[in-house]
Amino acid sequence: MNKLVSILIPVFNREEIIAETICSALSQSYKNIEVVVVDNASTDGTWDVIEKLSKNDTRIRAFRNESNVGPVRNWRRCVEEAKGFYAKILWSDDLISHDFIEKCIPLMDEETAFVYSGVKIFMSDPDRGSPHYFIGRTGHRSSSEYLTKALLADNVPVSPGCAIFRLEDVINNLLVDVETKVNSDFAMHAIGNDLLLFLLTAKDYKKFGFVAEPLSFFRSHPGSISISSGDGKLPLHYMLVRAYFAERYQEDIVDRVVAKTWILLKAYPRHSRFGIEKVDDFFFREVNVNYLLVSLIFLNQLRRMPARAYRKMYRIFGTKK
Known part of the structure; x- marks a missing residue:
């Protein structure tokens, strides 16, 4: 039997686009899924949209924090609520192709840390987005290759929004805080925790998988972390x-x-x-x-x-x- 995949959607104030994101998760051709949505005390109508969708589809498991706990702790809440063997993080402003899980799962053998797909970054139309993170043909590569490229910022993703992991590895490697000499608050700015999930997982496996198709779609807009973070x-x-x-x-x-x-x-x-x-x-x-x-x-x-x-x-x- 196909193992359960938990699609994790942390969200805050995405009233206008959260339905599209959830629907892209629900549309998966791989059927054994749950969609875990955690609202981080949104102040707009996001929770109303989530509640309405969850009433019509039992695969959605919706939760709401009593107060805003910051982005990374909200990611962790998604992980804590998940019941799957695999975990796929889907940011609340992004989308995945209907066959994302179906095409990634076959590469997840016992020696594989994670599998990621090619990405399109878009503003309004996902099909017209610009391609990113293509490294050749579909298949496996050594984890040492990923680690070297990631540490030298060389054409590999830092966002797990295009990847699938084992839930156990996400539990162990998605850190809330990162110890540095400058005492930066990683729990609140959420820059780097995502890359560290890739790095810490890759070091424990021989290889990673890549699907040479644009199955992940990252939305570029002023409210995203990558756009709203200031110069440098x-x-x-x-x-x-x-x-x-x-x-x-x-x-x-x-x-x-x-x-x-x-x-x-x-x-x-x-x-x-x-x-x-x-x-x-x-x-x-x-x-x-x-x-x-x-x-x-x-x-x-x-x-x-x-x-x-x-x-x-x-x-x-x-x-x-």
């Missing part, structure tokens, strides 16, 4: 998480993460408003910048972004600090 906030906090993981679990890549961090700080000179002053703030141990690595990484970035090369070169190397 998103990449800097993701780099804090990369440093956190590399320092603890993958020492062989720390020098490259340090070099990427140095480049990032040059690209976002107003980083001090996030409590970040220097490369050392990303690491608990003393680190040194390898400027040869910086040059190699930077030149590789220039080859990938020729139209922006000279502006970036001036911004990074033209500023002494």
Whole structure:
């Protein structure tokens, strides 16, 4: 028998679009699903929409927090209410294809950490979205490949909205707080906890799966975390998480993460408003910048972004600090 998949939808103030998201979950061709929706004390009509839908479909299990607990604790509430063997997080502003689970599950063998699909990022029409995170043909790749690419920010997803995991791994690896020297409140800004779920899970398995089709659709709008986070906030906090993981679990890549961090700080000179002053703030141990690595990484970035090369070169190397 097919194992139960819990589709987890944490939500806050999405009255206009939550029905579309829930319906994309309910439309799955894989039939053994539950849809766990947790409303984080929305102040608009979101809960009314959820209640109406849940009355018409017993696969929906709807919950509401008495008060707003912050985004990551709301994610955890979804996980705590889930009953499935597998877990698929679906953000309240995103969509999945009707065959997302059907096409991902066959790749989830005992050696596979997670499976993710290609993504389209859209504003109004999912079919016209721009493609992201395509890495070749459908199949398996080594977890070490994912870890290296993720730690160096190289064309792999940071959002589990395009992936499916075992529920047990989400329980263990979706952290509310992340310990850093700058004491950033990850529970509230929710930037990096998602990537850490991928990283912590990947380290415990030999491989991951990829479906080379755009089965996940990420909505780009002013209210999303990725859009609403200010200039530099998103990449800097993701780099804090990369440093956190590399320092603890993958020492062989720390020098490259340090070099990427140095480049990032040059690209976002107003980083001090996030409590970040220097490369050392990303690491608990003393680190040194390898400027040869910086040059190699930077030149590789220039080859990938020729139209922006000279502006970036001036911004990074033209500023002494």
